[in-house]
Amino acid sequence: xxxxxxxxMDDFVSLKSKKEKGFFDNSGPESSRSRLARRKFFQxxxxxxxxxxxxxxxxxxxxxxxxxxxxxxxxxxxxxxTQAPMDSMTKGGILPCIVGTFLLGVGALVVAFxxxxxxxxxxxxxxxxxxxxxxxxxxxxxxxGVPSVVxxxxxxxxxxxxxxxxxxxxxxxxxxxxxxxxVIIGSSEEALxxxxxxxxxxxxGLGATKWQTIWRVVLPSALPGILTGGILxxxxxxxxxxxxxxxxxxxxxxxxxxxVFDEVMALPYHIYVLATAGTEIEATRxxxxxxxxxxxxxxxxLNLVAIIWRSRLRRKMK
Amino acid sequence: MVMRRQLKEKFMxxxxxxxxxxxxxxxxxxxxxxxxxxxxxxxxxSVKDFFFGIYWYPTSDPPDFGIFPLIVASISVxxxxxxxxxxxxxxxxxxxAEVASPRVRELIKPIVELLAALPxxxxxxxxxxxxxxxxxxxxxxxxxxxxxxASLMLAFMSIPTICSISEDAVYSVPDALREASLALxxxxxxxxxxxxxxxxxxxxxxxxxxxxxxxxxxxxVVLMVAGGAAMVPSSIFDPVRAMPGSIAAExxxxxxxxxxxxALFATAIVLFMxxxxxxxxxxxxxxxxxQVGDATx
Numbered sequence: 001x002x003x004x005x006x007x008x009m010d011d012f013v014s015l016k017s018k019k020e021k022g023f024f025d026n027s028g029p030e031s032s033r034s035r036l037a038r039r040k041f042f043q044x045x046x047x048x049x050x051x052x053x054x055x056x057x058x059x060x061x062x063x064x065x066x067x068x069x070x071x072x073x074x075x076x077x078x079x080x081x082t083q084a085p086m087d088s089m090t091k092g093g094i095l096p097c098i099v100g101t102f103l104l105g106v107g108a109l110v111v112a113f114x115x116x117x118x119x120x121x122x123x124x125x126x127x128x129x130x131x132x133x134x135x136x137x138x139x140x141x142x143x144x145g146v147p148s149v150v151x152x153x154x155x156x157x158x159x160x161x162x163x164x165x166x167x168x169x170x171x172x173x174x175x176x177x178x179x180x181x182x183v184i185i186g187s188s189e190e191a192l193x194x195x196x197x198x199x200x201x202x203x204x205g206l207g208a209t210k211w212q213t214i215w216r217v218v219l220p221s222a223l224p225g226i227l228t229g230g231i232l233x234x235x236x237x238x239x240x241x242x243x244x245x246x247x248x249x250x251x252x253x254x255x256x257x258x259x260v261f262d263e264v265m266a267l268p269y270h271i272y273v274l275a276t277a278g279t280e281i282e283a284t285r286x287x288x289x290x291x292x293x294x295x296x297x298x299x300x301x302l303n304l305v306a307i308i309w310r311s312r313l314r315r316k317m318k
Numbered sequence: 319m320v321m322r323r324q325l326k327e328k329f330m331x332x333x334x335x336x337x338x339x340x341x342x343x344x345x346x347x348x349x350x351x352x353x354x355x356x357x358x359x360x361x362x363x364s365v366k367d368f369f370f371g372i373y374w375y376p377t378s379d380p381p382d383f384g385i386f387p388l389i390v391a392s393i394s395v396x397x398x399x400x401x402x403x404x405x406x407x408x409x410x411x412x413x414x415a416e417v418a419s420p421r422v423r424e425l426i427k428p429i430v431e432l433l434a435a436l437p438x439x440x441x442x443x444x445x446x447x448x449x450x451x452x453x454x455x456x457x458x459x460x461x462x463x464x465x466x467x468a469s470l471m472l473a474f475m476s477i478p479t480i481c482s483i484s485e486d487a488v489y490s491v492p493d494a495l496r497e498a499s500l501a502l503x504x505x506x507x508x509x510x511x512x513x514x515x516x517x518x519x520x521x522x523x524x525x526x527x528x529x530x531x532x533x534x535x536x537x538x539v540v541l542m543v544a545g546g547a548a549m550v551p552s553s554i555f556d557p558v559r560a561m562p563g564s565i566a567a568e569x570x571x572x573x574x575x576x577x578x579x580x581a582l583f584a585t586a587i588v589l590f591m592x593x594x595x596x597x598x599x600x601x602x603x604x605x606x607x608x609q610v611g612d613a614t615x
Binding site: 126156 | 339342430477570589601
């Protein structure tokens with residue numbers, strides 16, 4: 001007989017008594033006190049596991065940073081930071097890569113920041129809950145989920161070939177801009193949401209129009225939070241490799257870019273090339289570590305600034 | 319004056335509405351151009367042979383464009399990394415939202431954010447020069463660049479995604495539920511497992527799916543660490559070639575608008591479909607099973 005099915009009155013009674021036994025029977029061989037002790041013990045055990053899982057994140061971050069710093073710091077000196085690669089990239093520095101990554105990041109920000117902030121303003125200030133807003137949000141979350149290599153192919157097909165920009169700084173910046181757009185929208189939206197509604201009401205109550213309220217009241221108080229989002233977008237764009245592989249970056253170019261239609265070198269791509277396709281992979285290991293160290297100092301530095309700035313803002317808000 | 323202000327108002331509203339559709343326009347443009355460059359490959363090969371062909375020899379003559387090994391590689395890497403990242407990510411989230419003191423929380427949250435900010439090429443590089451030799455020596459295997467290594471690296475890239483979204487979900491469970499459970503005599507742990515987690519389950523599922531979506535689309539790690547052999551793996555220490563890695567590695571050499579070029583774009587369509595589907599499911603779950611107050615529990 002299937003014990004969970006209740007067909008007759010007898011079944012019902014037996015089921016009921018079983019259940020009641022489970023619930024109220026604390027008087028068995030074990031006293032309720034020792035049971036409580038066991039429950040507390042389990043709690044302690046699992047909380048320790050949770051703590052270990054959380055700590056593991058820190059350990060992994062530390063290990064990665066430790067390896068890069070301990071192997072990379074010796075490669076870094078003034079020549080390394082201020083010269084172009086030499087002898088088919090086995091000697092010399094990484095200046096063109098630093099400049100390229102900086103320009104790509106800033107270019108991406110110039111493209112994505114205005115569009116991102118404007119989208120956030122629409123979502124938080126103008127849009128009413130409904131179908132349109134739902135579609136816009138769905139578009140943003142799906143854009144955030146597009147794989148970076150697909151952005152690279154899109155940039156190749158659209159900017160490089162269809163719009164005839166060629167492999168260039170401009171095509172790379174536009175591709176990276178499209179990719180970092182969701183990051184900027186997300187954090188701008190959060191910043192706008194944090195502006196208290198009383199500000200808006202006070203401004204509207206004084207007779208200001210909606211746009212005047214946004215421009216003179218909402219945006220100034222949300223500005224620091226929005227800029228934090230910009231920094232995060234910049235760091236995301238600077239660290240990406242796949243989107244620029246076919247749109248902007250080249251193995252080697254001795255000169256710095258003169259116009260937006262020039263191709264560039266970039267730190268992430270330089271690491272990839274040296275580590276997988278260089279002429280002497282083992283011999284240039286210290287250069288690879290050095291380049292990786294410069295990249296994470298840039299990226300993690302930007303992120304730290306954003307995190308610290310944001311936590312200060314939050315404290316001020318309270 | 320009033321007329322002009324009203325006109326400006328209208329103009330601004332329309333302008334912002336228009337700009338807000340930029341994301342959708344980009345998404346559409348991506349779809350259009352992927353299909354435009356990818357579909358021509360199906361003049362050469364049938365859809366069935368493309369998906370289920372087990373040979374990927376794009377440069378031999380005649381070339382073989384069967385992406386089945388690449389799909390299997392992508393899925394197995396994603397599942398293995400998810401099996402590492404889900405427990406760790408959710409446990410970290412529960413720890414941060416339920417157990418940790420505010421001071422510990424202030425310390426660990428930035429660490430998780432920094433982990434998310436590490437450039438993928440750096441993680442790939444780390445997997446290549448540090449983890450691969452370690453695995454090779456410890457397990458005495460032919461190569462440290464394999465499915466397991468790639469999954470491990472991907473796991474630590476998707477933990478931050480899983481953790482931060484799950485944490486939001488756990489955090490937004492109303493306190494009244496916790497208090498009710500504790501008042502009935504449940505311990506903190508029992509409250510977490512029987513009340514808080516069930517209430518947050520839709521958010522946690524969303525987090526898991528988005529984390530897996532990140533793992534399947536991640537390029538540099540599988541390109542540098544997975545080993546690059548285009549065959550169906552038979553053990554977790556086999557080298558594999560996942561879809562994003564294959565695209566990134568071969569695109570530079572594929573002749574412009576040749577068959578190989580089109581085949582790589584078609585692979586990108588498949589990859590795009592996977593992540594698109596993951597995101598749609600995540601969106602559906604977060605709307606459908608959203609916890610509204612205490613009533614829906």
